[in-house]
Amino acid sequence: MQAKDLPTVLHIAAVVHPHYPEHEDVFAERLALYxxxxxxxxxxxDRVAGYVLSHPWHADAPPALDTLLQRVPVSAPAFYLHDMALLPEARGVGAAGRAMPLLATQAVAAGCRELALVAVNDSAGFWARQGFDARNVPALAAKLATYDAAARFMVRPL
Structure with missing residues (x-):
């Protein structure tokens, strides 16, 4: 991803995640930080039809939706998949599955021990097929509720 891609990425986010809006600053900051x-x-x-935002982060503590990070931890146990969004024409072709090894490589290079995410839009089954398991962290209940009733915090060991 490059800065010139941000308008397209924001459009994809609005189409795929209309109930989870985030300001352009969030996307730009993630790109600048990591x-x-x-x-x-x-x-x-060559048309952009999907994106991933991810970065090293603290274990069992996903950032709140639509929040700036300020910085990425120098040493972090988790590699957080903030967002993966694919337009309908990019689904069902294995793109998400092909992205996982790239993200795992990034995570290992950053010294992380696990991948972590919040599954929304009833996507927990998809993420389970990618090797993620739901992790019950009672302290996250209020944060998960800001997404939807089916939101699940999930992790995958590296």
């Missing part, structure tokens, strides 16, 4: 964890999916015609 560019290696910000990826775009281009279709065969």
């Amino acid at each position: 560019p290696g964890g910000c990826l775009c999916l281009a279709l065969h015609d």
Whole structure:
């Protein structure tokens, strides 16, 4: 992902995650803080049809939705997948599955021990197929409720 991709990424976010809006500053900050964890999916015609925002982070403490980080921890046990969004035409072609090894490589290079995310939009089954398991962290209940009733905090060991 590059700064020039942000308008397209914001459009994809609005289409895929209309109930979880985030300001442009959140996307720009993630890209500035950890560019290696910000990826775009281009279709065969080079049109961006999906993206991933990810970065090292604290264990069992996903950042709140639509919140600036200020900085990425120098040493972090978790690699947080802040967002993965694919337009309908990019789904079902294995793009998300192909992104996982890239993200795992980023996480290992950053010294992280696990991948972590909040599954929304009833996506927990998809993430389970990618090797993630739900982790019950009672302190996250209020934060998860800001997403939706089905939101689940999930982790995958590296």
